[in-house]
Amino acid sequence: xxxxxxxxxxxxxxxxxxxxxxxxxxxxxxxxxxxxxxxxxxxxxxxxxxxxxxxxxxxxxxxxxxxxxxxxxxxxxxxxxxxxx
Numbered sequence: 001x002x003x004x005x006x007x008x009x010x011x012x013x014x015x016x017x018x019x020x021x022x023x024x025x026x027x028x029x030x031x032x033x034x035x036x037x038x039x040x041x042x043x044x045x046x047x048x049x050x051x052x053x054x055x056x057x058x059x060x061x062x063x064x065x066x067x068x069x070x071x072x073x074x075x076x077x078x079x080x081x082x083x084x085x
Contacts, residue, residue: 002046010036023081030074034066 007014010032013025038057044050057063079085 012036023078026081027074027078030070030077031067034063034070038063038066 009017009025009029012032013029016025038059041050041053076085
């Protein structure tokens with residue numbers, strides 16, 4: 001069985017919650033999710049061993065487009081957390 005636990009922030013950012021204000025962390029969350037999602041190989045089943053891949057970005061142009069698309073969402077999340085929206 002697999003369980004999905006949804007969080008407001010990517011778990012990589014959660015240790016910084018005591019040091020960095022939440023609006024900044026939520027702004028970093030969106031682009032970081034894009035990078036993390038790109039690292040997953042969706043063609044491999046969940047129980048199948050996969051070799052390590054030292055190329056973190058498979059499609060540089062596609063990654064750049066996705067990161068650029070995440071910027072407006074990150075800015076919106078930042079402004080919303082500041083209470084300005």
